[in-house]
Amino acid sequence: xxxxxxxxxxAGAGLFASSTASWEMNTYADFMRGxxxxxxxxxxxxxxxxxxxxxxxxxxxxxxxxxxEGADGTLYVGTGHRGRLYRIDRTGASxxxxxxxxxxxxxxxxxxxxSVFAGTSPSGKVYRIRGSVAEEYFAPNSRYIxxxxxxxxxxxxxxxGDEGKIxxxxxxxxxxxxxETGQSHVTALALDxxxxxxxxxxxxxxxxxxxxxxxxFVLYDADFPEIxxxxxxxxxxxxxxxxxxxxxxxxxxxxxxxxxxxxxxxANTPTISITVTDEAAQAPAELKPKSPESTKxxxxxxxxxxxxTVYTAPSALESAGIDKSALYRIQPDNTVETLWSSxxxxxxxxxxxxxxxxxxxxxxxxxxxxxxxxxxxLIAQTNxxxxxxxxxxxxxxxxxxxxxGKLYRLSESTTADGSYESPVHDAGTVARWGQLTWRGExxxxxxxxxxxxxxxxxxPDRTWSDWSAPQTDPRGSKISSPNARFIQWKADLAGETxxxxxxxxxxxxxLPQNNPPIVRSLNVMTQVSPATTVGKAATPQASxxxxSITVTDxxxxxxxxxxxxxxxxxxxxLTQQIQIVWQAEDPDDDKLVYAVYFRGDDELxxxxxxxxxxxxxxxxxxxVLADGRYLFRIVASDKTSNPGDTARQAELVSTPVxxxxxxxxxxxxxxQRSPTTTTIAVRAIDAASxxxxxxxxxxxxxxxxxxxxxxxxxxxxxxxxxxxxxxxxGEHIVVVRVYDSSxxxxxxxxxxx
Numbered sequence: 001x002x003x004x005x006x007x008x009x010x011a012g013a014g015l016f017a018s019s020t021a022s023w024e025m026n027t028y029a030d031f032m033r034g035x036x037x038x039x040x041x042x043x044x045x046x047x048x049x050x051x052x053x054x055x056x057x058x059x060x061x062x063x064x065x066x067x068x069e070g071a072d073g074t075l076y077v078g079t080g081h082r083g084r085l086y087r088i089d090r091t092g093a094s095x096x097x098x099x100x101x102x103x104x105x106x107x108x109x110x111x112x113x114x115s116v117f118a119g120t121s122p123s124g125k126v127y128r129i130r131g132s133v134a135e136e137y138f139a140p141n142s143r144y145i146x147x148x149x150x151x152x153x154x155x156x157x158x159x160x161g162d163e164g165k166i167x168x169x170x171x172x173x174x175x176x177x178x179x180e181t182g183q184s185h186v187t188a189l190a191l192d193x194x195x196x197x198x199x200x201x202x203x204x205x206x207x208x209x210x211x212x213x214x215x216x217f218v219l220y221d222a223d224f225p226e227i228x229x230x231x232x233x234x235x236x237x238x239x240x241x242x243x244x245x246x247x248x249x250x251x252x253x254x255x256x257x258x259x260x261x262x263x264x265x266x267a268n269t270p271t272i273s274i275t276v277t278d279e280a281a282q283a284p285a286e287l288k289p290k291s292p293e294s295t296k297x298x299x300x301x302x303x304x305x306x307x308x309t310v311y312t313a314p315s316a317l318e319s320a321g322i323d324k325s326a327l328y329r330i331q332p333d334n335t336v337e338t339l340w341s342s343x344x345x346x347x348x349x350x351x352x353x354x355x356x357x358x359x360x361x362x363x364x365x366x367x368x369x370x371x372x373x374x375x376x377x378l379i380a381q382t383n384x385x386x387x388x389x390x391x392x393x394x395x396x397x398x399x400x401x402x403x404x405g406k407l408y409r410l411s412e413s414t415t416a417d418g419s420y421e422s423p424v425h426d427a428g429t430v431a432r433w434g435q436l437t438w439r440g441e442x443x444x445x446x447x448x449x450x451x452x453x454x455x456x457x458x459x460p461d462r463t464w465s466d467w468s469a470p471q472t473d474p475r476g477s478k479i480s481s482p483n484a485r486f487i488q489w490k491a492d493l494a495g496e497t498x499x500x501x502x503x504x505x506x507x508x509x510x511l512p513q514n515n516p517p518i519v520r521s522l523n524v525m526t527q528v529s530p531a532t533t534v535g536k537a538a539t540p541q542a543s544x545x546x547x548s549i550t551v552t553d554x555x556x557x558x559x560x561x562x563x564x565x566x567x568x569x570x571x572x573x574l575t576q577q578i579q580i581v582w583q584a585e586d587p588d589d590d591k592l593v594y595a596v597y598f599r600g601d602d603e604l605x606x607x608x609x610x611x612x613x614x615x616x617x618x619x620x621x622x623x624v625l626a627d628g629r630y631l632f633r634i635v636a637s638d639k640t641s642n643p644g645d646t647a648r649q650a651e652l653v654s655t656p657v658x659x660x661x662x663x664x665x666x667x668x669x670x671x672q673r674s675p676t677t678t679t680i681a682v683r684a685i686d687a688a689s690x691x692x693x694x695x696x697x698x699x700x701x702x703x704x705x706x707x708x709x710x711x712x713x714x715x716x717x718x719x720x721x722x723x724x725x726x727x728x729x730g731e732h733i734v735v736v737r738v739y740d741s742s743x744x745x746x747x748x749x750x751x752x753x
Contacts, residue, residue: 019588019641020434021512023425023487026505031420035364036381038418039493043375049414049493049500053380056398057088061405063253067389067398068108068116075393076116078105079405080253085118085129088407090394098134100127104254109148109156117156119145122254126158126169138169144251149189149197157197159186161247166199166210179216181208185247190230190238198238200227202247207240207330220336224325229350236332239339241347241359243325327359327370339374351390351397358397360387365401367410380410417494420503424460424488427512429587432483434509435476438491441502446495448472448503454484479508515587516648517636523581524632524657526622576622578659582634582652583616590641594634601629601656622661627688629658660688664738664746668722673752680722680750682706682736689741691718696736698724706736727752 025031028045040050061079068076075088076097083100085108102120109117116129117137124145128137140160147159151168157178158167164183169175181201188200197210198219205222207230224242231239326341327350340347345361352358357370358379365382367390385403392398397410433454442448450471455464467490471477481487489508493501586592594613597606610618632654639647664686672679684691691713694706706720707713722734732752737745 019511020509021427021431023508023510024505025422025507032378033423035383035421036366036378036418037383037420038415039420040380041378043377045504047420047491047493047503049416049418049495050380052411052413052415053382053399053408054411055406056092056409057086057094057407059084059086059405059407063402064388064400064405064407065104065106065250065402066108067391067400067407068110069391069393070110070114070116071112072114073394075391075398075407076108076110077400077407078108078118080104080106081256083120085116097132098127098129100134104250106144106146106250107148107159109150111150111154111156113154117148117150119148119158121145121250124160126156128172135172137172138167138175140165140167140175144185144254146185146187146247147189147199149191151191151197152195157189159189159199161185161187161202164201166197168213176213178213179208179210181206181216185226187247188227188230188240190232192232192238193234193236198230198232200230200240200242202226205242207238219330219334220328222326222328223323228348231350231352233352238330239350239352239357240328240330241325241350242328243346243348245346246348325361327357339370340368340376346386348386348388348402349390351392353392353397358390360390360399362386365399365403367397367399382406382408414495414500417492419493420491422489422491422506424458424486425508426458427485427487427510429515430456430483430485430513431487431510432513433479433481433487434511436471436479436489436506436508437476438474438506439504440474443501444496444499446499446501447493448474448501449492450506451490451492452479452481452487452508453490454481454487456484456486458486460486460488512588514590514638514642514646514648517584517586517590517592517638517650519634519636519650519652520583520585522632522634522652522654524654525579525581526576527579578620578622578625580618580620580632580634581616584634584636584650586636586638588638588641590638592636592638593640594636597633597635598625598630601631606633625659627660627662629656631656658689658741660686660740660742660744662687663744664691664740666736666738666746666748668734668736668748668750670750670752676726678724678727678752680724680734680736682720682722682738682748683717684720684738684746685717686740686744686746687716689744690714690716691738691740693739694718694720694736696722696734698734699732700735703737724752 026045028041028043031041031045031047038050039047041047059077059079061082061084063080064077065080066078073090077086077088081103083103083105084096085098085105086094087097088094100118100120102123104121105118106121107119111117118127118129120127121144124140124142125136126138126145127134138158140158142160142163142165144161145158146161149157151157156169158169162184164181164186165177166179166186167175168178181199183201183204183206185202186199187202190198192198199208199210203225205224205227206218207220207227208216209219210216222242225244226246227240227242228246229241233239323341323343325345325347327339327347329337329339345363348360348362350357350359355372358367360367362385365384365387366378367380367387369377369379382399382401384401386401387399388402389400390397399408399410436450436452438450440448451467453465453467457463465481468480489506491503495501580596584592595611596609596613596618598609599606633651635649635651637647637649664684666682666684668680668682671681684694694713695703696706697703706722709719709721722736734750734752736748739745
């Protein structure tokens with residue numbers, strides 16, 4: 001979090017603000033955004049040394065998809081994209097046992113007699129490996145083999161895709177369809193404490209319990225497309241990890257490996273493809289693709305109707321505010337409890353270790369531990385793309401990573417040292433760094449030291465400074481990293497056996513550079529004075545005389561033409577007011593004060609109208625300025641928030657504004673009078689603005705337009721001629737009116753006897 005603390009720096013202020021900001025990290029959510037190496041994070045936000053995580057095996061393969069353990073503690077590892085099966089004994093020695101004809105081994109299971117079953121994809125087949133001899137055991141005519149489980153009677157259960165069938169295999173080549181889920185993929189298989197088969201599916205996230213051939217009960221309909229992992233606990237409860245996109249990832253891998261032989265797939269855009277046969281019209285509602293925000297379809301007890309839909313699930317659930325994955329516990333009475341969910345991480349595997357539940361995710365390969373009271377601790381981070389599998393082997397935990405194809409052993413003893421890198425903090429602008437302080441304990445002879453680095457790119461790269469010298473005083477030490485916009489800190493922890501130093505909170509103080517204000521717009525207008533409307537009903541004419549000009553910080557003022565930006569002419573009568581309105585803001589949220597200036601168009605110096613204005617509007621009496629052309633200037637300053645030389649200001653100048661409240665002077669003289677023709681010479685002069693229109697009326701009849709003698713009415717002085725033919729006998733009245741740019745009108749009258 002960022003907390004602003006009132007403070008004044010007395011020395012070397014430069015252009016930096018007067019308010020010191022602090023970046024604090026105190027909570028579990030704060031620390032979760034960083035990078036862990038040999039350290040853990042407790043739910044109450046304490047960083048401590050983690051259980052020791054040591055490399056056990058490197059397959060040199062892009063992915064480890066599955067791990068299974070034999071009765072003697074031997075581990076069998078299925079990989080992609082070269083379809084290799086490895087054996088790792090208790091000493092850590094590894095052997096390449098077999099290379100499958102297919103590029104992916106998604107499932108491995110070990111039978112009580114030591115036989116190893118491996119499910120391969122695509123062109124899904126199941127092989128049995130005894131010693132170093134492999135034979136094709138079962139070919140279900142399915143594209144993918146996703147899951148395998150060995151029943152208490154030795155029967156092998158096979159979960160397949162794209163048709164979502166579960167097979168029961170009792171001998172080589174002897175298998176039958178045990179249940180058709182109506183889903184596309186059977187992604188997880190397990191057996192409960194009573195030996196019944198549990199199956200998780202995709203794309204509707206249905207969890208089935210099989211009580212026999214073609215006898216199934218839907219235990220749960222998850223909010224996610226795929227049930228990735230199923231674990232049956234001794235107490236009868238079932239743990240299920242659900243997410244979206246895992247099937248897409250693995251099918252992409254299989255497809256790319258088939259095309260190129262060994263190369264992993266390139267990232268592609270998630271797609272949904274549906275192929276429907278004639279039978280699909282009768283498919284149940286739960287076969288329709290869904291997302292967490294969709295309405296959940298109703299599920300019924302018993303077997304789902306088989307369908308013919310081939311569905312490719314989205315690669316991820318990335319909708320803002322929507323959970324990406326979850327961990328559920330289904331109680332023996334079929335009630336369901338959500339133990340954990342995340343909007344940022346995908347859960348991949350679950351492991352029961354006594355009263356504790358461990359699970360792994362794709363966020364830097366994290367491994368979490370959940371206690372009996374549901375308190376979650378981040379216990380380890382492999383810092384690889386994803387931890388795909390967890391296995392309890394002896395007295396330690398084995399973790400498999402998908403992106404680098406490695407196995408790690410996680411022991412109970414803590415590592416001797418570790419480090420934590422904070423997320424990058426954005427000060428918003430170049431900042432001067434203050435002190436770094438922290439709360440924590442060293443414990444015994446343990447060590448705790450902090451370093452910082454800074455830069456002006458959002459991600460640390462070679463343009464950033466090196467890590468600083470270590471700081472060991474928790475009360476605070478001056479940060480030596482250069483002034484910059486971004487900063488990061490790193491903590492190094494070292495401890496004794498079973499004794500770890502601890503970090504509770506970290507505060508980093510800094511002084512952001514003071515940014516100048518921004519004046520967005522300046523608007524000059526006239527309006528009728530409120531005093532002239534007191535006691536009078538509002539009329540259309542009261543607002544018809546309002547004119548305005550707006551200038552923005554881009555220099556744009558009203559509509560422009562190819563001839564440039566024109567001056568704005570304002571009609572300003574004696575009963576009107578001049579109103580100056582502007583908009584301004586400060587990037588640092590400093591309080592702004594304003595000064596308002598004006599000058600005539602033919603003047604050189606600005607005259608101050610007002611200063612220390614805190615509002616964004618100034619009203620003047622309509623006659624305070626004589627007729628003429630004026631410019632207005634607004635100066636915004638943050639001086640009340642930043643003392644001395646640190647204050648910044650910005651300004652905006654209007655385009656020329658013409659005030660004109662005086663009508664043109666119009667004279668009319670008869671120059672010719674005869675029985676057939678009468679000619680009247682008209683002369684109009686305006687002191688402030690150009691003339692725009694002239695017209696005359698004979699005997700109060702319709703107004704008739706007049707042309708200027710030079711053809712265009714555009715000057716401050718113009719002459720016109722009124723020609724009247726065949727006037728009737730008797731007296732006549734001719735009225736001439738001339739308008740200027742401010743719509744002021746001047747009149748002249750001629751009486752013709």
